[in-house]
Amino acid sequence: MPRFTTSRIPTSLFVIGLFTTIFTIIDAFTTSTFSRILRGRRTRSISNIIYSTPFDLDLYDGGSDFDESSNPFQPGDDDTSPPLAQDPSTKLVLGINKYSHDTTLCAANAETGEVLFALSKERITRKKHDGGNTAELVELCLDQLDLDLDSVVKVVMNNHHHRILPFIEANPNHMEWEEGLGINGGQEDGYSDEYNLMTCVQDKIEMSHHLAHAYSAAAQCPFDEGMIVVMDGMGETFRTMKRAEEMNDETYVSDFTLWRENDYEIQFVPTDINEKAKYTYFDWREAESVYTFKKKQNQLVVKPIFKRFTQENTPPTLYNHGFENMDSLGAVYSRASSHIFGDWNACGKVMGLAPWRGHVWNTDDSKQLTSEMPDDPILNGKVYNEMTIDKTSMMGPPFISRTDPDMFDDEGNMIRSKKYDFDDDDFKEIDLGPGETGDDKEDDKEEKITKQLPLNVAIDAIGLASRIQADLESVGMDFVKHFKEQTGQTNLCLVGGVALNSVLNGRLSRELGFKHTFIPPYPGDDGIAVGCCAYGLYGRGNKTNDQSAPMLWNEPLSPYLGPLYSEVDISEAISWAEPWLDVTPVRNETDRIDLIVKEIASSGVVALYTGRSELGPRALGHRSILADPRKKGLVRFINEFVKKRESFRPFAPSALAEEASDWFDLGEYALDNNNNVSPYMSITAQVKKSKQKLIPAVTHVDGSSRLQTVTIQSEPFYHQLISAFYKATGVPMVLNTSFNTLKSEPIVETPRNAIRSFLSSMGSIQMLVMGDYVIKRKEANVRKLLGEKGTSGMLSAPLFPVRAGAANYKSTFSASGSPDDMADTKTFVQIPDGRPMHNEMDGGWFELIDDFEGQLLGLCDGTSSVNDMIGYYSAMSGDDEQEKQDEEKKNEQFTEEDQLLVENILRRLIRLYDSTMISW
DSSP: OOOGGGOOOOGGGGTSSHHHHHHHHHHHHHHTHHHHHTTTOOOOOOSOOOSOOGGGGGGOOOOTTOOGGGOTTSOOOSOOOOTTOOOTTOOEEEEEEOSSSSOEEEEEETTTOOEEEEEETHHHHOOTTOOSOOHHHHHHHHHHHTOOGGGEEEEEEEOTTSOSTTTTTTOHHHHHHHHHHTOGGGGSTTTTOHHHHOTTOOEEEEEOHHHHHHHHHHTTSSSSEEEEEEEOSOOOBHHHHHHHHHTTOTTEEOHHHHHHHHTOOOEEESTTHHHHHHHSSSOEEEEEEEEEEEEETTEEEEEEEEEEEEEOOSOTTSGGGGGGGOOSHHHHHHHHHHHHHSOTTOHHHHHHHGGGTTOOEEOTTSOEEOOOOOSSOSEEEOTTSOEEEOOGGGOSSOGGGOOOGGGBOTTSOBOOOOTTOOOOOOGGGOOOOTTOOGGGHHHHHHHHTOOOOOOHHHHHHHHHHHHHHHHHHHHHHHHHHHHHHHHOOOEEEEESGGGGOHHHHHHHHHHSOOSEEEOOSOOSGGGHHHHHHHHHHHGGGGTOOOTTSOOOOOSOOOSBOSOOOOHHHHHHHHHHTGGGEEEEEOOOHHHHHHHHHHHHHTTOOEEEEOSSOBSSSSOOSSEEEEEOTTOTHHHHHIIIIISOSOTTOOOEEEEEGGGGGGTEEOOGGGGGGTTOOOTTSOEEEEEOTTTTTTSGGGOOTTSEEEEEEEOTTTOHHHHHHHHHHHHHHSOOEEEEEESOOSTTOOSOOSHHHHHHHHHHTTTSSOEEEETTEEEEEOOOOHHHHHOOBOTTSOBOOOOOOEESSOOEEEEEEEOOSOTTSOOEEEEEEEOTTTOTTOOGGGTTOEEOSSHHHHHHHHHOBSSOOHHHHHHHHHHHHOOOHHHHHHHHHHOSSOOHHHHHHHHHHHHHHHHHHHTTSEEO
16 A cells, blocks of 8 residues: 655645646546546435525525525424423323333323323433333433323333332332442443332332233234233243232232132143242243233223243343243244344344245355255144253354354455355346446446355254244144134234244234234333333223223224424434435425335335334334335345345335235235234235245245235325335335344434434435435535636635544554564544444444544644645655755646545545545
8 A cells, every 4th residue: 555644746736826736636536536436326316405404504595585484494483392292281101111121111191091102212222122220211201291200190010030119119229329339220320310210109010021911912902802822032930920919919910910819710831830939949930821801891801811931940140031041932932043143132033044944055166055954843842731842953052153164265264254144146136236327337236246155054044043933833823723722712912022923923813713913013022011001001900890990992002102303303413414414305295205216216225214213123114214125136235235234134015005915925814904914014924926026125035025014094104105106116015124224223213313324324325214304415525625616717715624523543453473474453533422423332433444544534623625635745755855846847747646645635535524524
């Protein structure tokens, strides 16, 4: 690499005729080098910017007829009430899942039963599945509703690891002590905060885990009676439930409470759980449960009929409470997730990996690769009788820790670091990624169709994934079928973590003869808060016919229950990142949809941010990334460049419910449900063979698809968008994946989250539609940076690059044992305050190309132009005054060395701009 600090450029060139000379270079640079720098950068202009942003309102030439009130960035009236503000007299019931993973809150009007707000903590903290206290959630909820803690009249909560009221919150002074030492729950701010403790609320109770799951479905399902099946990882401990029942603890309700008060008959597995729990080293936990329920007027009666417990086989003080060693259906499946991916909560990846079994890859040396399922089952037997579990295939070194020979070349260099980065090799249908045109097309095509064959470890992982998935389906189907026959129920509710397995859900709904199946959008532990809230509203239905209870929910709750961000919130977020954004207000909804459809149909990727966020792990059209389901190449493109994840993973379609049966095999079950069989993306179905080639981007390798069915009643805007795409293309669906582009982050929540995620996609998302704004990434304008030549021939003043904020630098180096080897030095910079792409999860450290780039960033203080920078580096390269004079006499044209310096300065400034480190 050239030594940029020793380039020899005559200083006189920057004193005499500087601007004219620079523009001679830039004219040539624009047509050659500059085009290479920007290769692959795509711009699709949709219209001119109608309004300037607040940062440059003074540039808006409105003329004498300018109506300031039409400017969308003008603040509205003086009403500062939040959009979700309630009457001050409103009283709230709060349901809370706290201190465990997936801390979540659900708030309802105590008198009417209307759910007003629900949100998981991960959306605020940006830590996926975040747990701990609820101080931030409660405060945000009350701020959104414009209420205070005095409005809360009842709190129902769950923490399935241990009790809350007697063990934690009974002693706030001790909580403060823990907080002062930074131990236990006190490691996190807010632990002893009043918004977490809510000591002013007198009516507080705890609820057992599976019962909360059951209430989350029974209270809102669209039928009056049915069966609830809870299949989970781990729930409440037996001893906790038993002790509370024996002590007649009024602050705790569980299946045993209902059993005692109503003389219900419950089948337990093991049948002698009472005796076993006395003598085992550790406790037993809920594994699978079955309930029946009935609604009548404002009464909801939930009846437990079956409960299997699984033993804590290792000390619960170990990693993840010893969860990976338990024997529930969810825990065993999760162990496969840990074995393959090193993450107990990556079960969705296991489900997506399993269908690759049997697929055949053709290698370059005319061999074939395929994966077979292991012969010996992991799960076997009857959930309701006797289960045998063989974890032999998940013992020894986990797959995630393997380092196989095929990851290296013949010289020992690692050539494949990603263990599960593969897709099929059917390249006949792979098209170019978004926007590649012109001379670069062939090069891009060659890069796009490089084969991604599975490594040996991936072949083995596919076999294990297919084994555990097949076992789960076999055992789960038998379990649910047994209790359908025993209870005679024709309506089914599915909850618990296993109910996120859409493949099993699809089979249960289609193959067992249920008339209706309901799976809430949050069957996992985020739904616990909804169940707790439902019990707070309707839980006395098991005791008496309480006439004071609000009317039951008569239809499923909207999944869109998060905060509602105002126009001011959105415009503030846009202003925050204004130097890097092209913003077009499009107030007309039809026009906005037309722009989205045109972008998607031309192979673009669009991020959609609208309204309130979804509760649950699925993006359902309010925080979604959308693309064309007809373009197979988009699967690899979105996985690799947008989501930055394994390329084997499939994508889901959002389909018009009224058209779904023409494209998917939904069975007779769909007829009784108006084709709206999967409104929350909960069910996988087979794409009809005649349609699979038409929608390859949402058809998995086995022909399946985890679909979302969309109705005009449930989501009018999203339905209208898909309908417009259908009209334009003949395909009644769009590819839909969650809007998050940063590793380990959950779905975006705030407008700033959305803009940060959009910019962090580095142009792979072409358009962000947020509220009424159509947003694109602003290209680095080098001509304005250097001083643009106008039509009159006059040069405008050059712009001065400025850092996004105060910068922190750090350097790391590594060296081999040989003293002759050069140390490998890397320099990083972070700008915590001011840089829109700063990612707190990884410290926001941005790796610089070299020291030269770091020096340039240091010069970007708003006082130095590019010309100043060029002059600075050229002056550093001169040896003595005589040499400068000799060089000045030679000629006044740039040499190749001069060109190289200009080019490398501009390259780095553009890179820093694209990474939101600087602006101009």
